[in-house]
Amino acid sequence: MSVLDDDIYDDGRRSFEELLAKGEYKSSKEDILKGFKLFQKKYVYKSVGIQMLIVVLGLVSQILTIFTAAEGEDVSFSYMLIVMCVVLGGYFLIRPKNTFRKLEDSIGELEGTVYEAEIYTDKIKISTLYDPYISEEAEKEAEAENNDDKEENDPENDLPPATIIHLDNAAVEIVESSQLFVVYIKKLNVFVIPKSAFKPYEVMEIKNRLSNIMGVRYKGD
DSSP states (O other), rough: OOOOOOEESOOOOOOOSOEEEEEEEEEEEEHHHHHHHHHHHIIHHHHHHHHHHHHHHHHHHOOOOHHHTTTTTHEEEEEEEEHHHHHHHHHHHHHHHHHHHHHHGGGGTTTTTTTEEEEEEEEEEEEEETTTTTTTHHHHHHHHHHHTTTSSSSSGGOOOOEEEEETTTTEEEEEEEEEEEEEEEETTEEEEEEEGGSHHHHHHHHHHHHHHHHGGGGEEO
């Protein structure tokens, strides 16, 4: 995950506006892949479309150059550019599929983690409650350290690691699908929150309130 500006998200604890919903969920391969597909559909494929348009224009211009060339004129450079355009176009088309395949192959590292999502009118707080890939030895060491410093530690230090996403930032967008809330940050980072983490009336509250607050940055699939 890339490092983003502090005004977009951070892991500090601050005062919040109205709490709309709070729920726990476990990350799953199916949800992660669905969220990433929505991400590619919204951002990646649009970029690929523009890139392919440039490639096609390049191909057409070089083909016209070859057909309109005078007899005996050297057009070997145009043929070279055509080959380059074909190779580049193939790369643009294959890259999103390769990225998706790599994610699918490595999804085991992300699956099974338990999160808690708190959705407010101005922020989303996502806390990690359980990570299956933290070794038992590390947990025991952390527990031992906590016991040693129990009297000196601030109670807030016992809170789970959290990410706070500020919804008033223009770089933050939310796409709602039939099963997911997918949060995009700077068109680079993706957070997938299943609707099953909340009660039906909470889902409606999230949709109604955040769509009004965020405007065009909140979209249905």
